[in-house]
Amino acid sequence: MSESEIREPIQKRSIETKEKIIEAGFDLICNDGYYKTNTSKIAKKAGVSTGIIYQYFKDKKDILLSGLDKYADDIFYPMLNISNVKFDKENFIDIIKNMINKYISNHKLSKTAHEEITAMAHSDKDVAYFFYKREMDMTFKIASALTESGFSITNINEKVHIVIGLIDNLCHEIVYHKHNELDYDVMTNIVMAEIVTILTKKD
Amino acid sequence: MSESEIREPIQKRSIETKEKIIEAGFDLICNDGYYKTNTSKIAKKAGVSTGIIYQYFKDKKDILLSGLDKYADDIFYPMLNISNVKFDKENFIDIIKNMINKYISNHKLSKTAHEEITAMAHSDKDVAYFFYKREMDMTFKIASALTESGFSITNINEKVHIVIGLIDNLCHEIVYHKHNELDYDVMTNIVMAEIVTILTKKD
Amino acid sequence: MSESEIREPIQKRSIETKEKIIEAGFDLICNDGYYKTNTSKIAKKAGVSTGIIYQYFKDKKDILLSGLDKYADDIFYPMLNISNVKFDKENFIDIIKNMINKYISNHKLSKTAHEEITAMAHSDKDVAYFFYKREMDMTFKIASALTESGFSITNINEKVHIVIGLIDNLCHEIVYHKHNELDYDVMTNIVMAEIVTILTKKD
Amino acid sequence: MSESEIREPIQKRSIETKEKIIEAGFDLICNDGYYKTNTSKIAKKAGVSTGIIYQYFKDKKDILLSGLDKYADDIFYPMLNISNVKFDKENFIDIIKNMINKYISNHKLSKTAHEEITAMAHSDKDVAYFFYKREMDMTFKIASALTESGFSITNINEKVHIVIGLIDNLCHEIVYHKHNELDYDVMTNIVMAEIVTILTKKD
DNA sequence: TATGAATGAGTCTTCATTCAT
């Protein structure tokens, strides 16, 4: 029906406007949730009119998706930057530990963001697809890093994927759940040991 | 003063009405998602009037919470029933395997339900709290079962919690993601082995 | 998507509400035009809330269509009532004359209504279809009336249809255009004579 | 004071720009309807910026009106060209037949255009006025042509006007309605005969 | 107890028009 073309900004001013909308919109969605964020709030926060939003974005969700493109790596995959550091047998444990810490501190930074976005990833197919791809990307990247660092691991993708899940769960548990009955230092050590086992054991 | 009290049904008919609302509401929410389910649909499906809903429930979310109370165990923790089966060293692997299969088939049965509810668990604090408690319950139950079956495991709660997470991730991956690049049989075997390692290794 | 069922009113109150909305909506559309009439004006004029509109009507156009169902005969086909009067060779001219007068006076009564609705009939496919059917209905009715009154006319439907068009044009011209250069009495006489010729001439 | 004057283009380029806007705008309005055509689509189709539109046109409707000035004769009064051909008693029927055919084929060429513009003529007073004048123009032109061709007809304007209406109705019926119950060949013949009667009968 | 009619604030989105460049 409405073939109102989405404009790809050319002028500097409009590029800035688009960025402002993404930033404001993503920020609100991360803090308040997708359903509690409305376009007028986004416009207000971005300091623009509501109308302009629909010149740069197909709809509200498009803002979220753009925000993910722009910020998801920082929020969800901060370890990818660390992984530039070469893995090697000696600093292996430390690097993993580092990744976990980085991951946790990052979760803490944007506590609600993780939750709100994760919620969307479970209920919205576009967001789900976004993460579906990212997860594989990350898996491959880490697998490559390991291989390049001299590790020779069978079924490496499967194993890395499992490891990422382990870390994810651990961090989530630590940041959000705070089950008093669990000892997180112990848990972290178990997970760390597990990771080592998975990645080094011959099968 | 004139706070409209939520009625706790006493008569049989009232109880049935309340149950019908819970069932209809939870079913719709599981299938379509919380935000796409409205109270009029729920009333229609339950065969009651919209007005009556607010005599048994505080608000729409209250229906979801009630539904969780009633159905969550079946949907999210089907292995708890299996766990009545005693663990022992010999059938240990089989039982785990069974749990995983049960878990997967259950996920498949109510594919969207898991996703929609998980989404809520990440964005709504009440639902989050519900699962926060359930997770610990399940952890303790399984830990007890293991202990009663003669296993002697240090830091058992932490380990079981990690194991549950492993299984959860695996099932989710298998049911929803279907990353073509991953071999799920291999992945399942790795996870299985991992579980055994975690639960049996002396630390 | 939105399966918000349209309610068929049961209670007396709701039937009245629905009628009020149709009346208010159709009246506004007839006076101001479809595009200048908005749902909140309709609600206000009907003395109801905007929300209730969408329990009885699919959308704004549904109100128009309902209005047509209810009022179109009075506005567009007032001659149909007259046509109950039997045609016969003697009072034939008088009856036609009567029809034309009735038609004209009716046009004058609801001057803008005719125009706005005619506009819609030319731009909206649903409204077009509504009149598509009505036109044939009217043609058949008049044709039957003629036949029953003893007229024996070949190709009667075609002829009646043409006659209706002639009357329509004449009335429209008289009511709306008022071309000063034309003598409407003369014109009426010509049209009348023409009608007689068409309906009585053997071909 | 600071009324933004509408510019009358003098330079060749400006004139071309204005023409492009008229063409694009009128084309879109004819195809999609006035309300479904927005200025940004017009600008895009014309290959100009939205801003420039308001330097040549007072508002959106001004474009439509300009389009009518430029194209209406071709679309709505194609027979006027034919009427250059002299009427005479011998080829009279053929010329009328020709006019009808030309009219019909023209309607078919721009099916939606006729409908959309007719709709506007019934709902917008400016467009209505445009056609109000054109109708008389055409009536006079054809009347003159007939007179010049040696016909001597009383009340010629009234008669020609009625004839035009007959043709209009016929064509509209044939092109848009397609009532299966009507035989259009028969109908055309009746109308043709009628026209001859009207224009030749002494009264 | 129960009904279902009614509310009205709130949502996303559109678009003619203006304005800074």
Add this chain to the structure above:
DNA sequence: AATGAATGAAGACTCATTCAT
């Protein structure tokens, strides 16, 4: 003379909740 970014009021429609019966 021209651009295209920006405006913001207005529109159709939704829905959790309340209320009259």
